[in-house]
Amino acid sequence: MKKTQQSLRQWRKEKSMVALLAEQFEQKEHQVGRETKQLMNYLEEHYRFRYNTIMGYCEYHLAGETVWRPVDERVENTLAMEARMAGVNIWGTDVKRYLGSLRVKDYHPVRAFLDSVRGTWDGRDHIGRLAATVDCRCQQWPRWLRTWLLGVVAQWMGLNRQYGNSVVPLLISGQGFGKSTFCRQLLPAELRWGYTDSLLLGEKKQVLLAMSQMLLINLDEFNQISRKVQEGFLKNMLQLPVVMARRPYGKHVEELPRMASFIATTNMRDVLADISGNRRFMAIELMGPIDTQAMPDPRQLYAQVLDALERGERYWFDDQDTQALMEHNEQYEQQSPAEQIFHECFAPAATEADGQWMTAATIFSELRKQAGAAIPTTALATFGRVLAHVDGLQHRRSCHGSEYLVTAVYAKTPKIKMAENE
Secondary structure: OHHHHHHHHHHHHHHHHHHHHHHHHHHHHHHHHHHHHHHHHHHHHHEEEEEEOOOOEEEEEEOOOOOOEEOOHHHHHHHHHHHHHOOOOOOHHHHHHHHOOOOOOEEOHHHHHHHHHOOOOOOOOHHHHHHHOOOEOOOOHHHHHHHHHHHHHHHHHOOOOOOOOOOEEEEEOOOOOOHHHHHHHOOOHHHHHHEEOOOOOOOHHHHHHHHHHOOEEEEOOHHHOOHHHHHHHHHHHHOOOEEEEOOOOOOOOEEEEOOOEEEEEEOOOOOEOOHHHHHHEEEEEEOOOOOHHHOOOHHHHHHHHHHHHHOOOOOOOOHHHHHHHHHHHHHHEOOOHHHHHHHHHEEEOOOOOOOEEEEHHHHHHHHHHHHHHHOOHHHHHHHHHHHHOOOOOOEEEEOOEEEEEEEEOOOOOOOOOOOOOO
16 A cells, blocks of 8 residues: 555656646747747848849848848858847857748749749840841851740749750951850849859769859850760750759759750860761851940840740741751861861762772771871761761662762872772
């Protein structure tokens, strides 16, 4: 009986302690709730916040100001100190927790801009006016520029989930023609933060991240991009509809919508190294400086573009456009040493009586005899593709592979006899 009474007293004591702890916890919870509300009230009274969904960080400005700035670690610490000095009893992590919550509303700067110009077009042809600032002989330029601009905005809006805006205007001229200024002014002042001309293609991770955050990337000094990069990474990058990248301080790789379109500038004519990839470029050779003072109001320009898109106008280059681009760009293609020497040594033959069928390897071997080390043996791997793009060169399939009907044009070399097993 005595043990039972002791157990009962012990149980009551423990129950009392539990009740006391629960009460203290509830009081603490109410206190934390009050302090959190005090913090939110203080921050929202003195500042304005928004979460930039493109850049992936919060932005802020003082109440009464209009200039938005990114929130970094120094800003977070300043906000925490100011709140404590104002009598709000908080921890430093409380500010970070608030800024990382849904309490801060999302903000998409591009959508906000497009919403601000939607339905404001004055009916004038601002796209045509923009095209007229560029002095060139390409008659398709105004039409191609219109399609490309529609593709730029369609990329921002995410209208095409399968393909990116893969055509790149390539402005060709000497120094001082205003190419870079023209490219920069294609974006309105509200979106000028989304322009860059200092992207290094060798840093692939940074390139992919920039494609999700920038709006227009200028491949300045395009002639410095190597043949290998043009044929590989650049070709693949231009057609991506989304990118896989990790944001700064991010914990995992994300699938991010691609925002950026591309434009390029160069001082050299023979810049397109990838023959099969020249359809991705719109090479425009300038005859005089661009009249950057006559460029149209960018808000009206994009109001017209948005109106055209919403009326269902095509924003991609169809097969006919692509064929026209390829034919136009032939004059700006680079010729490899093997291709240059081929034209010095051989010409396409019209009939078998005028020439002979030779494999790419046989032709390449003969060119090596003529040019020696000027043609590296590694060039054989791509030589067949070079021959496939020679105008008027007939080819056929045989048991030895692809053969080409050629005639020798160099003086001292007799007609080449093919081996009996060829």
